[in-house]
Amino acid sequence: MAKSTLSFVCQNCGAAYNRWQGKCESCGEWNTLAEEDASGSVPVSIRSKRKGRTFALESLAGKSPDAPRLSSGMTELDRVTGGGFVRGSVLLVGGDPGIGKSTLLTQATSLLARAGHRVVYISGEEAVAQVRLRAERLGLSDAPVQLAAETSVEDIVSTLSEGAVPRLIVIDSIQTMWTDTVESAPGTVTQVRASAQALIRFAKKTGAAIILVGHVTKDGQIAGPRVVEHMVDAVMSFEGEGSQQFRILRAVKNRFGPTDEIGVFEMTGLGLREVTNPSELFLSERDLGTPGTAVFAGIEGTRPVLVELQALVAPTSLGTPRRAVVGWDPSRLSMVLAVLEAHCGVKLSGHDVYLNVAGGLRINEPAADLAAAAALVSSLVNAQLPTDAVYFGEISLSGVVRPVAQTPARLKEAAKLGFQRAVLPESARGDAGGDAGLSLNAVNSLTTLVAEIAARGSRRGESSAPAEKNATPARFRRGEG
Numbered sequence: 351m352a353k354s355t356l357s358f359v360c361q362n363c364g365a366a367y368n369r370w371q372g373k374c375e376s377c378g379e380w381n382t383l384a385e386e387d388a389s390g391s392v393p394v395s396i397r398s399k400r401k402g403r404t405f406a407l408e409s410l411a412g413k414s415p416d417a418p419r420l421s422s423g424m425t426e427l428d429r430v431t432g433g434g435f436v437r438g439s440v441l442l443v444g445g446d447p448g449i450g451k452s453t454l455l456t457q458a459t460s461l462l463a464r465a466g467h468r469v470v471y472i473s474g475e476e477a478v479a480q481v482r483l484r485a486e487r488l489g490l491s492d493a494p495v496q497l498a499a500e501t502s503v504e505d506i507v508s509t510l511s512e513g514a515v516p517r518l519i520v521i522d523s524i525q526t527m528w529t530d531t532v533e534s535a536p537g538t539v540t541q542v543r544a545s546a547q548a549l550i551r552f553a554k555k556t557g558a559a560i561i562l563v564g565h566v567t568k569d570g571q572i573a574g575p576r577v578v579e580h581m582v583d584a585v586m587s588f589e590g591e592g593s594q595q596f597r598i599l600r601a602v603k604n605r606f607g608p609t610d611e612i613g614v615f616e617m618t619g620l621g622l623r624e625v626t627n628p629s630e631l632f633l634s635e636r637d638l639g640t641p642g643t644a645v646f647a648g649i650e651g652t653r654p655v656l657v658e659l660q661a662l663v664a665p666t667s668l669g670t671p672r673r674a675v676v677g678w679d680p681s682r683l684s685m686v687l688a689v690l691e692a693h694c695g696v697k698l699s700g701h702d703v704y705l706n707v708a709g710g711l712r713i714n715e716p717a718a719d720l721a722a723a724a725a726l727v728s729s730l731v732n733a734q735l736p737t738d739a740v741y742f743g744e745i746s747l748s749g750v751v752r753p754v755a756q757t758p759a760r761l762k763e764a765a766k767l768g769f770q771r772a773v774l775p776e777s778a779r780g781d782a783g784g785d786a787g788l789s790l791n792a793v794n795s796l797t798t799l800v801a802e803i804a805a806r807g808s809r810r811g812e813s814s815a816p817a818e819k820n821a822t823p824a825r826f827r828r829g830e831g
């Protein structure tokens with residue numbers, strides 16, 4: 351019998367060591383090494399004796415049949431996959447437990463099955479009865495989805511090799527799968543990787559599309575199978591705030607489509623409902639007219655999305671004030687705060703700053719700088735911003751408001767939702783087209799915007815008297831506590 355080689359494998363990144371240590375040097379995580387059999391999936395005896403077979407080499411320019419796509423029947427899901435599931439491709443869907451991954455995939459498979467495709471749903475986590483119960487709740491019991499509660503990859507592959515090739519196979523979840531070819535326990539990196547490999551091979555060989563469900567650890571990574579992320583064709587993450595009903599499907603990696611599109615859903619008593627106009631949803635519970643809120647006209651992929659940014663700036667009693675941000679990049683917040691301090695004379699070092707993107711959306715665009723700055727200043731001076739205005743623009747380190755892409759689309763969406771004005775970069779006024787019907791307030795430096803908001807604050811009699819002499823209220827000026 352071949353001697354098995356035990357080694358210590360990081361459960362986070364898959365790096366292998368031959369002795370145990372507290373910290374993984376590859377990814378820097380602590381306590382993630384676990385003992386595993388790392389001899390690989392092929393026994394040594396076979397490995398050494400097998401003679402390599404020859405294969406044909408192809409030219410780069412050759413014609414390949416184009417990737418036929420299988421539309422899921424859910425527009426929001428298709429938008430994120432790039433137009434449907436590609437034949438023979440493997441897609442990983444990650445998300446927190448309870449976010450609705452199984453619900454989403456039950457709905458998608460049922461729609462496909464109803465459309466006459468062979469669709470298989472393998473649940474490694476729930477019993478058949480539980481999956482049925484969910485389908486019943488969703489009103490999808492009649493859909494001819496083929497269902498099984500199985501965890502052995504070999505059994506799954508043999509079963510699925512019989513009969514017509516399924517168009518779509520859902521494996522819920524990859525962490526529960528195990529294969530005989532490796533000795534480690536289910537859920538370990540070695541098992542997850544070997545199981546995923548076997549399933550990927552099956553997909554490539556037969557042309558079936560496979561969706562793997564993956565769990566997410568508390569720090570937001572797909573547990574263990576970070577290694578799997580590299581092997582699959584596409585990685586989607588299903589996100590949302592526990593307390594909120596919105597769910598966002600986002601492509602993290604996609605070999606067959608864009609990675610900047612999002613799909614928006616709402617979790618209802620009857621499953622996930624597609625939200626075709628996300629702006630309406632994100633603005634529906636708006637804190638109209640509260641100081642510290644500004645509406646950002648953003649772009650997610652190809653779609654304009656209006657969303658509310660909420661800021662709270664409050665005096666602190668701590669030596670190091672708190673900076674907390676949800677839904678936006680913390681380093682961009684630090685940058686905007688630094689620009690406000692350095693160029694606009696806004697003193698924030700004695701204040702805690704909180705910034706939140708409403709609705710559980712996560713924004714990556716630098717175009718949100720201007721809206722964030724407006725919300726922050728509005729909260730600081732306790733002055734409400736106009737409720738009919740949207741903001742967008744990138745702020746440079748010198749305090750200049752820089753133009754951003756797709757100005758007309760942003761303005762059109764704002765006009766559609768009843769907004770009357772837009773605060774935007776001076777240089778973007780040219781591409782605005784003027785057809786949106788909004789009144790445009792072009793600003794070329796952040797100082798201008800701060801002065802405008804501060805003036806609103808002092809008009810409310812909130813600010814101290816010397817403010818009247820200068821557009822910037824006295825307490826903003828440098829050197830005052």
Ligand code: TYD
Pocket residue numbers: 445446447448449450451452453454484487488617618619620621622
């Ligand atoms: P589920 O799809 O099981 O989550 P995951 O597979 O990501 O762990 O969804 C679980 C949650 O969704 C659960 O808290 C109940 C809720 N839910 C609804 O609100 N409405 C529904 O119609 C369904 C099926 C679930």
Ligand code: MG
Pocket residue numbers: 451452453475522
């Ligand atoms: Mg589930």
